[in-house]
Amino acid sequence: MILRDALTTVADEVPRYEVVEAAIAAARRDRRRTAIGSILAAASVLALLLFALVPLAAPARPVPAGQLPPGVPDRIGPAGIFPTDVTDAPLGPAAVVFTEHRGLLQGGRLVLVGAGDDTYRIVNDNQGEAGRTALLSPDGTRIATTGTANAITVVDLRTGTHQSITIPVTDVDEAAPTAWLPDGSGLIVRTTTYSHDPTTQGPLTRLGVLGLDGRYQEFASATWPLGPDGWAVAVSPDGQRIAYQYSDFITVFDRRTLAKHSFSLAERFYSALAGRAAWSPDGRSLAIVQIVFDDLAAKRWRIGLLDPQSGALQDGIPSWSLAGMTIIRLTAWHDGNPVVVGYDADASPTGTLSYSRTIMPMETVRRVGLYELLPGTAARTLVQASGLTSLDVADQVAANGAVRPGHPPQIVTPARAVALTAVAVLLIGGGALRYLRRRRVHPPR
């Protein structure tokens, strides 16, 4: 039975819900609340005026920009109520980019944190999941995000200028950056064209190298499902080899010789290319993320190393693991150890890495962290934050391995707390006085 018939059959059994009286009552209740809300809103204007009189944000850090070595802040948080756009006030090199969840259907907001200090900036009008479809360049001076249809947007964080680079492919429904070239001269980009009948035909997904000068070299095209954004494509440290995953197959493409070879991951239980940093720093291994049946309960993901020629697991090399995560993504290396982003979501690990690239909707992510995995089962927590759906770190900052104290913007500073308390006292006091005056005019019978 096809889906349409099944839905209709199920729907035919649904009784008529008699909710009109309750709905009208609820609407009237809401109207009364709206009226009260209007009064409170007027009071809020007063509160905001008071807000303007006290420091708008806590002094994030006493150290002037650029005096600290680039490092990952150990604490990050939402960008606050009036964040500054990087176009209006350029940031300089960024250490971290994260996607802040804004609720409902608004998607996420891209937030950047400076490399040397805790300056926060947002990237307006550019949606994307940090580390998946919004990528910091290796030196942290640019960010590439999804553009419109077949274009990629690159924002220079030193000047705030936006550059839209068109991918010369027609009939594109979606385009996204998937990895930077190590020298920052271009990107690997994905374009997707959905078929008119998605029930019978998968989307056509193309991969190509897009230079910042607009030159484009396509190297893969298939209706097989491409692996998840953020995991499926990795560029070797010398920039010459690109590994990518369609379905259960990993292919290595050599940009110099244009040669390709593939191997299968099919026999391995829930495994996939590990992320954009899947190539080891020496370029001799390819990392995969995998979870075995016995580790499902603990949600323990492992990083394993494969021979990039044969796909065979390399013996004698330590494997790393992290427990309690719905999925991990390899984003950098430090001192030979993988640095991963861990996602904790309302989803099962068993469904996460299906090659249909869909399975963990980002709206289900509850907590994100950045961890350096040590050989065995140990891990060093670099950053951990809730309220975010994704985060990523610039390669050169991650390679540095430094962690510095982070001071995210504070919405309620001590001064603001005092101001708010004063407003609350005024409001309550004013309301009480008015009530007492009314009682005097109209005494209860």
Place this chain on the structure above:
Amino acid sequence: MGDEASFREFVRARTPALSRTAYLLTGDHHLAQDLLQSALASTFQHWRRVADGNPEAYVRRAMYHAHVSWWRRRGPVECGEPDDQRRVSDRPDESDTTALRLSVIAALRQLAPRQRAVIVLRYFDDLTEVQAAQALGCAVGTVKRLHFDALARLREIAPALLADTAKVTTP
């Protein structure tokens, strides 16, 4: 006809269809009633403006948005169906339909809210991708991706629902 009377008339005429959509979105009768009530309350508040346009589209859009919002706040809801399970054995002539309903609802519950909304919009409400994008307030490309992702997920967890469809083709 007064505002309230015309609203009541609209609700009386469209409640069956809206009830069905609410149930498909939530997979639970109690939640579906709450969802429909919430959407209708919102519609009633703006009835003067909405009545001249397409009030049903407004209600549906309110339901889709509220559904995603609730899901985000409360997380996935697991609802048992003990009464239905009993019915399967007590009344075998209805067991096929009941089993189908249980499997469809179980499958829909495993989709993310926006994926579920797209499936309902495309396969139950028969909207085009452009109309579905308008209902959800997102880009057409996003609807296409959600649609494909939802079908891929359904193909894994409930292949019988897509038995007439082929797998993705190889290049």
